[in-house]
Amino acid sequence: MNPPSHNQRRPAGASAGFTLLEMLVYLAVITVVLTAAASLSFAFLSANARAMANVETGRNARFAVDRMATAVREAAGVNFGDSVFGSNPGRLSLATGDPATDPTVFTVSGGRLFIQQGAGPVLPLTSPAVVVTEFTVDNLSPSAFISIVRPHVRIRYASDLDSFSAETVLESTSAVRRGEGFSN
Numbered sequence: 001m002n003p004p005s006h007n008q009r010r011p012a013g014a015s016a017g018f019t020l021l022e023m024l025v026y027l028a029v030i031t032v033v034l035t036a037a038a039s040l041s042f043a044f045l046s047a048n049a050r051a052m053a054n055v056e057t058g059r060n061a062r063f064a065v066d067r068m069a070t071a072v073r074e075a076a077g078v079n080f081g082d083s084v085f086g087s088n089p090g091r092l093s094l095a096t097g098d099p100a101t102d103p104t105v106f107t108v109s110g111g112r113l114f115i116q117q118g119a120g121p122v123l124p125l126t127s128p129a130v131v132v133t134e135f136t137v138d139n140l141s142p143s144a145f146i147s148i149v150r151p152h153v154r155i156r157y158a159s160d161l162d163s164f165s166a167e168t169v170l171e172s173t174s175a176v177r178r179g180e181g182f183s184n
Contacts, residue, residue: 046164053157053166056129061155061168064113064125064132068092068151071104071115072174078147079103083137085149090137092151106151108135113153131158133167140173147176 018026072078075094082093082103089108096102101117108114111131116122126132134154141148152171159165 049164053164057155057157057166057168060126060130061153061170064153065170065172069172069174073177075176077176085137085139089135092137108132129158130155
């Protein structure tokens with residue numbers, strides 16, 4: 001029996017393995033595919049984080065402005081002497097006619113918007129995930145008998161990363177609908 005020589009063909013079905021060149025091409029293709037997949041995953045996660053930041057700032061701004069607008073409409077009047085108009089941070093103080101909620105005061109402290117009704121606790125209107133960067137109240141009352149105010153809030157997402165930044169600006173004009181419309 002003759003020992004096999006290098007020139008003899010292998011039987012069909014026998015594996016010869018990969019050459020070094022085939023292995024390098026294979027690794028290059030896999031590297032490109034994995035890099036592309038990682039880039040797409042990072043882009044998706046960044047877009048998702050930006051969307052969540054936009055949702056959070058929008059939700060907080062809408063809730064705060066809606067809560068203030070409702071309080072103004074239901075108030076007996078605006079406490080002009082206790083409110084701060086036209087400057088940042090502003091302050092809105094409302095007379096309610098109900099000792100449990102009189103006065104209702106909206107203020108900003110430490111980047112959060114708060115409400116206090118009467119002698120009750122000071123409660124946050126915005127979440128810790130956002131920062132109130134601007135809160136102003138404009139007095140639009142045409143006379144002493146009609147109280148109209150416009151609260152304006154600018155809220156940004158509380159992140160140090162620019163890629164996750166979001167900001168929402170909202171304002172609402174509201175008039176006192178019950179009571180005489182003014183208070184000292």
